[in-house]
Amino acid sequence: MVYALCFxxxxxxxxxxxxxxxxxxxxxxxxxMEYAVNLFLILLGYRKDGVAPIVDKATGPLEFLxxxxxxxxxxxxxxxxxxxxxxxxxxxxxxxxxxxxxxxFDISEIRRLKG
Amino acid sequence: xxxxxxxxxxxxPLGGAFFIPLVSRKVRVLADILGNLATLSILICAILLxxxxxxxxxxxxxxxxxxxxxxxxxxxxxxxxxxLISFVATLFSSQYMxxxxxxxxxxxxxxxxxxxxxxxxxxxxxxxxxxxxxxxxAASYALVAFGGEHEExxxxxxxxxxxxxxxxxxxxxxxxxxxxxxxxxxxxVSQAIRSAPRTPILTLAVVFFTVGFGIKAALVxxxxxxxxxxxxxxxxxxxxxxGVLIKxxxxxxxxxxxxxxxxxxPVYGAxxxxxxxxxxxxxxxxxxxxxxxxxxxxxxxxxQMGYVVLGIGLGGYILASGGRESAALLAIxxxxxxxxxxxxxxxxxxxxSGSIEYGTGTRQLKEMGGLLETMPLTRATCTIASLSIAxxxxxxxxxxxxxxxxxxxxxxxxxxxxxxxxxxxVTLLSFIKVLRYAFLGHLPEVxxxxxxxxxxxxxxxxxxxxxxxxxxxxxxxxxxEMILDPAVGALANGVEYAQSVLALR
Numbered sequence: 122m123v124y125a126l127c128f129x130x131x132x133x134x135x136x137x138x139x140x141x142x143x144x145x146x147x148x149x150x151x152x153x154m155e156y157a158v159n160l161f162l163i164l165l166g167y168r169k170d171g172v173a174p175i176v177d178k179a180t181g182p183l184e185f186l187x188x189x190x191x192x193x194x195x196x197x198x199x200x201x202x203x204x205x206x207x208x209x210x211x212x213x214x215x216x217x218x219x220x221x222x223x224x225x226f227d228i229s230e231i232r233r234l235k236g
Numbered sequence: 237x238x239x240x241x242x243x244x245x246x247x248x249p250l251g252g253a254f255f256i257p258l259v260s261r262k263v264r265v266l267a268d269i270l271g272n273l274a275t276l277s278i279l280i281c282a283i284l285l286x287x288x289x290x291x292x293x294x295x296x297x298x299x300x301x302x303x304x305x306x307x308x309x310x311x312x313x314x315x316x317x318x319x320l321i322s323f324v325a326t327l328f329s330s331q332y333m334x335x336x337x338x339x340x341x342x343x344x345x346x347x348x349x350x351x352x353x354x355x356x357x358x359x360x361x362x363x364x365x366x367x368x369x370x371x372x373x374a375a376s377y378a379l380v381a382f383g384g385e386h387e388e389x390x391x392x393x394x395x396x397x398x399x400x401x402x403x404x405x406x407x408x409x410x411x412x413x414x415x416x417x418x419x420x421x422x423x424x425v426s427q428a429i430r431s432a433p434r435t436p437i438l439t440l441a442v443v444f445f446t447v448g449f450g451i452k453a454a455l456v457x458x459x460x461x462x463x464x465x466x467x468x469x470x471x472x473x474x475x476x477x478x479g480v481l482i483k484x485x486x487x488x489x490x491x492x493x494x495x496x497x498x499x500x501x502p503v504y505g506a507x508x509x510x511x512x513x514x515x516x517x518x519x520x521x522x523x524x525x526x527x528x529x530x531x532x533x534x535x536x537x538x539x540q541m542g543y544v545v546l547g548i549g550l551g552g553y554i555l556a557s558g559g560r561e562s563a564a565l566l567a568i569x570x571x572x573x574x575x576x577x578x579x580x581x582x583x584x585x586x587x588x589s590g591s592i593e594y595g596t597g598t599r600q601l602k603e604m605g606g607l608l609e610t611m612p613l614t615r616a617t618c619t620i621a622s623l624s625i626a627x628x629x630x631x632x633x634x635x636x637x638x639x640x641x642x643x644x645x646x647x648x649x650x651x652x653x654x655x656x657x658x659x660x661x662v663t664l665l666s667f668i669k670v671l672r673y674a675f676l677g678h679l680p681e682v683x684x685x686x687x688x689x690x691x692x693x694x695x696x697x698x699x700x701x702x703x704x705x706x707x708x709x710x711x712x713x714x715x716x717e718m719i720l721d722p723a724v725g726a727l728a729n730g731v732e733y734a735q736s737v738l739a740l741r
Contacts, residue, residue: 155400158411161408162411165415193420201366201407211374215377222389234387234394
């Protein structure tokens with residue numbers, strides 16, 4: 122069920138990226154897609170009533186395994202957020218430059234390339 | 237000693253990308269020197285590592301918890317191709333990029349892209365693959381926009397949107413794989429998939445990988461960004477994008493994941509064959525009508541990528557459906573050999589188009605003419621590359637296409653062989669048009685003062701032209717066993733990959 126919602130979020134992002142005319146909205150769509158995947162990764166590692174995956178002296182490794190959530194997806198998501206930030210920044214920078222050149226954010230008016 | 241060289245393949249370009257902007261703001265010539273030095277040194281590393289089969293654990297963490305890089309036959313071949321084309325491209329850039337300001341930024345992005353591609357070629361970990369994929373892609377978005385004019389920005393934005401969707405799909409696929417198996421290491425994933433029955437989740441992951449990597453490789457339903465993005469970049473970058481980027485991020489990553497991690501099925505082989513044949517036919521027919529030189533070349537890239545996918549897919553199909561193994565190996569050999577050949581002749585064609593643009597200031601074939609006398613060297617190299625891509629003996633493109641045709645006959649697909657030959661003829665037609673309009677005819681008044689390109693650009697083109705003429709020799713017994721067969725073996729081994737990686741550890 123939660124996974125299905127995650128997938129729905131992904132599809133909303135994809136729809137937004139593919140159909141919107143405003144280039145900033147397209148970038149927002151991309152971001153929604155990325156976050157749907159990040160959410161999916163986090164959910165993969167989630168377990169009910171799990172604790173944060175921090176090992177300390179008091180809890181032994183077996184107890185850690187039994188109680189904590191999976192730490193690996195969290196590490197992946199941190200990396201993926203950083204990558205997403207970089208790409209989004211670049212995309213927004215391109216949007217600004219496009220606006221300077223064409224004077225519009227409308228993708229249907231930005232079409233000099235064809236053939 | 238050799239294992240110490242492995243991290244250098246990523247560390248040198250990454251370090252270069254960091255240091256070049258720092259030191260060459262004041263002394264501009266340093267950017268050229270350092271950029272060329274960096275690509276030359278990784279080329280030497282890649283050649284030294286060519287015979288090495290090794291698993292390298294980053295930071296000394298074992299494969300269970302850490303990230304591994306794996307060098308096998310296919311990775312080694314890809315690394316040499318990537319480093320060779322990068323070196324030639326930097327050689328060419330040192331003079332070509334004089335027209336642009338901020339050369340140090342250019343080299344910085346260039347090396348970042350090379351680092352990403354080398355990482356993709358070496359990695360043995362799915363998430364690490366995604367990270368390097370994004371490093372290379374992000375650098376390439378910025379490089380496409382490097383000119384900063386209307387067309388460049390528009391093309392870069394289009395490319396960024398489509399390629400980001402592709403990367404997100406790849407990440408989603410990786411998440412599915414992790415959910416289904418609980419591993420990210422490729423060898424471990426492959427073993428887990430083999431020991432458990434195939435689930436719908438896995439099929440979904442396969443679909444996501446195919447679309448994601450398919451966008452990066454510009455296979456036909458996902459190709460619209462390529463004819464905009466590749467011509468808009470500066471010429472050496474077009475050479476890098478068409479020559480190696482779509483192969484490393486698209487074809488290499490796709491085949492690595494499909495053949496070695498998930499394992500190929502007859503159905504998937506048939507999908508690859510269909511996509512490959514479609515790309516070949518549609519790409520070449522779109523190319524024939526183009527009058528912009530670089531745009532024409534970009535459409536041919538789609539078509540030639542079709543050959544590669546067709547060859548590899550045909551091999552996978554025959555292997556998975558239990559056909560003649562010799563035909564399967566031959567088909568994969570044809571695909572991989574064409575991949576290597578294409579990176580050489582397509583880079584050369586883009587460099588030649590850059591050289592013409594440098595001299596004449598135009599990319600429109602109709603505005604050129606008579607360059608035969610004023611640019612003899614560009615004409616000679618461009619002719620060699622055109623004959624290679626059209627598959628005229630004795631140049632390299634002929635041999636790889638011949639192998640694919642023979643393999644299609646042996647595998648029992650004569651109609652695929654027919655399509656291959658037909659597409660080859662149309663390609664020849666379209667390049668006769670290029671040679672006719674660019675170099676023959678009479679010289680227009682405005683182009684009377686055109687001169688041959690400066691020395692470094694000429695050297696870069698001559699180096700690639702020599703490779704174009706000589707790469708047929710790789711099929712000679714002896715050279716073939718040493719260079720091409722390990723790459724074919726790495727793919728044909730399929731999911732046995734896991735065993736061979738674990739044995740190296």
